[in-house]
Structure formats: C-alpha cells, structure tokens
Amino acid sequence: MTRYHFNFVDGRFHSGADSHDFESYAEARLAAVSTLGQMLRDHPTSPFGDDDLRVEVTDDNGLILLSVIVAAIEAPSAPR
Structure with missing residues (x-):
C-alpha cells in the first residue's frame, strides 16, 4: 500500500487535510475525483468568482x- 495525501483548495489551501493508503495510484485518483464531487455537492457556489x-x-x-x-468561467454576456 502507498500513502497519498489530499490537499484541498476552496478559496483557502488545506495542506495534508486528508491522507489514505491505497493499493494503487488508480484508486487514489478515483478517490480524489469522488472527494471533489462531494465538495462540489456541499459547496456548489465555490467555483464561481475568483x-x-x-x-x-x-x-x-x-x-x-x-x-x-x-x-466556472462565465461569459461576459452572462446575466448578472
């Protein structure tokens, strides 16, 4: 098993906020996508703005x- 560390950025940087052992890099990669999906569900406005x-x-x-x-990148013509 290999230990992978997950750093989160949501307007702030959270270094080493989570660490897990995985059998493979592919498993760690899937966990990263799943974790980001959960973050997006919990904070859907996070990607807007700067x-x-x-x-x-x-x-x-x-x-x-x-x-x-x-x-999220809004076009200049998007309604405000």
Whole structure:
C-alpha cells in the first residue's frame, strides 16, 4: 500500500487535510475525483468568482501527482 495525501483548495489551501493508503495510484485518483464531487455537492457556489475548487494528490515527499480542478468561467454576456 502507498500513502497519498489530499490537499484541498476552496478559496483557502488545506495542506495534508486528508491522507489514505491505497493499493494503487488508480484508486487514489478515483478517490480524489469522488472527494471533489462531494465538495462540489456541499459547496456548489465555490467555483464561481475568483476561486476554483481543487483537490491535489501528493506523495510522502510533497510531490503533486494529480490536480483535479473545477472552475466556472462565465461569459461576459452572462446575466448578472
């Protein structure tokens, strides 16, 4: 098993907020997407404005292996 660390960004950076052991990187990747989905369900307005919603997966050395990002970009013609 390998330990992966999940850092969350939702307008603020939460380093090492969650760590888990997974059999494979593929499992960690799926967990990151699932976690981001839950964050989006809990805070649906997070990707609007200047902030994005992000989960970064790192190894024990802090190397970023994956970033999953949700950002909403509204066209200038969108109603305000």
